[in-house]
Amino acid sequence: MKVVVIAGGQGTRIASVNSEIPKAMIPINGKPILEYEIEMALRYGYMDFIFIIGYMGEQIEAYFGDGRKWGVNIEYFKEDKPLGTAGALGNLKDQLTEDFFVFYGDTVMDFDMNAMQEYHKKKKADATLFVHPNDHPYDSDIVDLDDHGRVCRFYNKPHISDFVSRNIVNAAVFIFSPAILSCIEIGVKSHIEKNVLPMCLEKGMRLYGYLSFEYIKDMGTPDRYYSVCQDMISGKVTRMNRCNPRPAVFLDRDGVLSKEVNLLCKPEQLELIEGVPEAVRYINQKGYLAIVVTNQPVIARNLCSIDELNYIHAKLETLLGHEHAYLNAIYYCPHHPDNGYLEERKEYKIKCMCRKPSPGMLLQAASDWNIDIGTSYMIGDRVSDVQAGESAGCKQSVQVETNRPYALLDVLKSLI
Numbered sequence: 001m002k003v004v005v006i007a008g009g010q011g012t013r014i015a016s017v018n019s020e021i022p023k024a025m026i027p028i029n030g031k032p033i034l035e036y037e038i039e040m041a042l043r044y045g046y047m048d049f050i051f052i053i054g055y056m057g058e059q060i061e062a063y064f065g066d067g068r069k070w071g072v073n074i075e076y077f078k079e080d081k082p083l084g085t086a087g088a089l090g091n092l093k094d095q096l097t098e099d100f101f102v103f104y105g106d107t108v109m110d111f112d113m114n115a116m117q118e119y120h121k122k123k124k125a126d127a128t129l130f131v132h133p134n135d136h137p138y139d140s141d142i143v144d145l146d147d148h149g150r151v152c153r154f155y156n157k158p159h160i161s162d163f164v165s166r167n168i169v170n171a172a173v174f175i176f177s178p179a180i181l182s183c184i185e186i187g188v189k190s191h192i193e194k195n196v197l198p199m200c201l202e203k204g205m206r207l208y209g210y211l212s213f214e215y216i217k218d219m220g221t222p223d224r225y226y227s228v229c230q231d232m233i234s235g236k237v238t239r240m241n242r243c244n245p246r247p248a249v250f251l252d253r254d255g256v257l258s259k260e261v262n263l264l265c266k267p268e269q270l271e272l273i274e275g276v277p278e279a280v281r282y283i284n285q286k287g288y289l290a291i292v293v294t295n296q297p298v299i300a301r302n303l304c305s306i307d308e309l310n311y312i313h314a315k316l317e318t319l320l321g322h323e324h325a326y327l328n329a330i331y332y333c334p335h336h337p338d339n340g341y342l343e344e345r346k347e348y349k350i351k352c353m354c355r356k357p358s359p360g361m362l363l364q365a366a367s368d369w370n371i372d373i374g375t376s377y378m379i380g381d382r383v384s385d386v387q388a389g390e391s392a393g394c395k396q397s398v399q400v401e402t403n404r405p406y407a408l409l410d411v412l413k414s415l416i
């Protein structure tokens, strides 16, 4: 499989850091960003690269040559005039006859490329987009996925003011099949996110989102440059690779994140407890995954549909997103063991393995995201939360007072 790197960007916003070199050559610890990309790909056995170069591209060519020094093969495609992120790809139809990765040259990342490739294959996708939650979803391109991970819609920025969505953002790393190239008009300026992918979707092609919490950040602004450098030096970039087990904080929802309302089933009932955005941000910054595990018998009681519950969770993520905080995943148990309610949905009236105090949701999350339970925490407002955390094997499980402002932040600061 080939790796195409789009390295023609002019990088106006980063100019204050270094205006004399193309974005892809911006050094971190004395090494260009692009070189880290090559090294990562090589680690997963990808050796064939095509660099699309433009603005000051001769510097890239002079540095990397044919790639022999790194044990890889590099071909170049030189853009005479900038054709956007997609325009040049259209010219590569002859070279791209099987599925290929697409990177941008100014992205700092470390992810398990093989896991993404396996997902792409399993889904028989025409395109797979790496997606993740971030701390500024309100000004990011949002990808709407169905329960199977298939893309249903793109919501590109800017968003309307009362926009509500899950925090699932396009990270700008892709696997494309050659079929995608048919959506690119040769010689016409176009962009992958703005033009090509929406057109592929319209044509009914199979686009999938690959959700992962590995480190992927672009160097868009000087501020981001400095934070990325720090993450590289501190080892955070590598540590986030899914090959390395990561710790999590498991969180109950009602009474811990959002105000406890008896059987919350409408989005307008959802309100964050004071101090919760700060608490979730604290988890994010400490490098722990923030995973919600919540019993939602409202489904079994038929007080709310799965779609409505998803919308409530979208609102939860939107409110947190406005405050630069994000959840990595939300697990809910829709079941309830007791029969006898009038409107109940029989199919959910079962004794399951996920309803807390059973540890099912925590164990499922651990297997989905390679979580090291032994270094993870469970925080809830009921005894059943603590029991679930203990049965799962968490390092510690803590009960906090229902709806108390800053309770979550206080306990987190004593734990991590």
Ligand SMILES: [Zn+2]
Binding pocket: 333, 334, 335, 352, 353, 354, 355
């Ligand atoms: Zn359940």
